[in-house]
Amino acid sequence: MAALTALPTASIHGAAPVQDDPATVAHVLNRLTFGPRAGDVDRAREMGLQAWVDRQLHPEKIDDGAVDARLLPLASAPDSAEPKELRRFARRQVVTLGANKIVREVYSERQLQEVLVDFWFNHFNVYAGKGRTAQFLPEYESDVIRPHVLGRFRDLLEATAKSPAMLMYLDNWRSTAPDAIRGARLGLRAQNAKRPRGLNENYGRELLELHTLGVNGGYTQQDVVEVARAFTGWTIDRAGQFRFVRAVHDRGDVVVLGHRIAAGGIEQGERVLDILASHPSTAHHIAFALAQQLVSDDPSPALVDRAAARFTATNGDLREVVRTIVTAPEFLAPATRGAKFKTPLEFVVSALRATGADVHDGRPFVQALQELGEPPFMCQPPTGYRNTAETWVSAGGLVNRMNLATRLTSGAMRVVTLPDGAGDPEALALRLGSPEFQRR
């Protein structure tokens, strides 16, 4: 297997030789999957941990057909733009998609990919409750986020920038040059349509602050305005697809982070994405965020610097950045084991995996996540859900987890069948609700 020899061990600076002892393997599985199932640690040891990691870094080589059969079909969007009907559709859509997300995370063999889909969705968060965002969610997850999580950051960035979900969520679809021709029309019919007639900074700001440079990445309020001007005319057409409308695009040069970009069309915004994706602040911001997801709430600056350097050296190849992090001595150090507190989603999915449960219907777990404070696709602020302990450790949260552990194991949830030999329900509940199980 060529991939095996290609795996960096001593070849990358700082990489430690990977041990296959059960504790190390369990640690790696806790971080690169949604928690080990019974037998997973043994199987990974049999394969060899390095081979197992490399396989997860190449999800396209893993057959994942079985999971699709478990997903619920999606309803089609209503024709009407009536707000009440849109809200009703959004509520249904969000529950179905949430259930499918949970089921996929429990049963997919492409575990690292799904861990990263959740991570990148939060990084490029959109909120299902805003306008028609819910109707664009399925393709946002499946076509915009998932294909790029181990690809190039620049591609992921452009995919989000041109996605109807993001254009809708951060209002860019209706941002126009301040002096745009009065009669110019955007494709998608607005709710309570008033014709747009000016700049909206919402996307420009979050693109700089959250998606790329980071809040201390060295941009100014003027950069926000210039970026917003560059993206005027990036909108959604009547068919719900991305469209560039030149008539409402700003006709001036823009100056972003000191780079003058001459007046023009869609390439002005694309040039902004080039500048941002290759900026050192972006490398650092993305490296930090991935290390925080995979290693610890407060990852070592040395590790972040190495991951950022890898980002820059590989032109933002996310597979290589992830590989640098998960082969780093800081990642494999015993002190890192159990250092991350599971988010509610990680708790729920890892519990279902640990018990070997057969989930016939994931929807009740969407409700459970609502009670735990992390309903899928319903994070209103653009920051997305965070993955740090200070966000999620609370008395109320622990109580909810204990109760869910009890409910899941007691047979009270009819949507779940536990395997024969799952053991004494109370002992299982105490395991799932234990302090150790809240960590990964």
Place this chain on the structure above:
Amino acid sequence: MVTRRVFFKSGATAMLSLGFAPSFLGRAAAAVAARRKLVIAIFQRGAADGLNMVVPYGESEYYRLRPTIAIPRPGGNRGESVIDLDGFFGLHPAMASLTPLWSNGSLAVVHACGSPDSTRSHFDAQDYMESATPGVKSTGDGWLNRCLQVSSAERDPLRGVALARTMPRSLQGVAPALAFGSLDEFDVRGPAGTKFEAEYAHSSDLMLGTAASDAFAAMRTLRQVAGTPYRPAQGVTYPPTPFGRSLQEIARLAKADVGLEVAFTELGNWDHHVNEGAAKGQIATRLSEFSNGLAALASDLGDRLADTLIVTMSEFGRAVAENGNGGTDHGHGNAMMIIGGGVRGGVHGTWPGLAPEHRFEGRDLAVTTDFRDVFGEIVVGHLGAPRASLAKIFPGHVVKSTPGALRA
């Protein structure tokens, strides 16, 4: 308008009111079952548009820069124009439920209030406001938690409660505090309860062990409260929303005398970049839920309102001018509201004016009152903390003058 720039509703002498409040020392001793001073903090997440909430209708710039979303001057049809407060400022018509509190002097507004930090990032600005250390990200705890640390060393998690699914930054810290979605779900059901308690008590995981120990201690007290269904005071109806239910739970806890000192809840969805609306529309809907909730809470608390201060805040305000989509982009100064028994009714602070040369960075309402000075006045004047403790609660800031929103 120029005279308005030096307009102090309450006088700078309010700063002299800072000092020892004798009740503070006595209270620590009488920790059990006594009525305590209570602060209820309400966060409007997403940067509420303070200029359409407490409207400076006396400013012509306000009308010039907001051609489609300005609230018409008072005197128009009821429900469609500003409710006059003092001849210059007025409430959004959707906030009519607060007028009784204004009339009896229990509602104070501090306008042009906010942070000395210029960030227009929601996340950073919320973080700075909740940690009460603008510009400093390394602060480990929140200001409400530091209030608890200062007021007593007693380890009782019911002194600080957030009605929220996650612990808000304001209450994070070493003083015990709780966050939960509702009283009734905060209980470990089934026989596993005592075993879970033992499991966490014996754990070497300090962080989770402590959180669980606080949870089980509080649960024992709360079972007595949660055992009886709650009925708000006669005639009080909370909005049938998560925000309304959270406020009702706070009233329930306050009336049960479980030792509550600080409570927190939040209402999101204020980030109106598009179609904000004016007298009707998105912001009206939000303000109506917000105000009806506050009014219901104040009535439900009844005579306990005398010992309570409700304070509202939002991370920053919105630009003075509307944007191209009938909405407003991120701005700077905002308005805070304080409701309660010890309040000096009125609109307080220094109004900077909306003329271009008076605006922050030429576009936003300037900040003339540091939000920490409002918090500081509450901490000393209402909670009765010693003035010397202000340096601990607001590190790096000298609470030098206060807006005078409380009676001396």
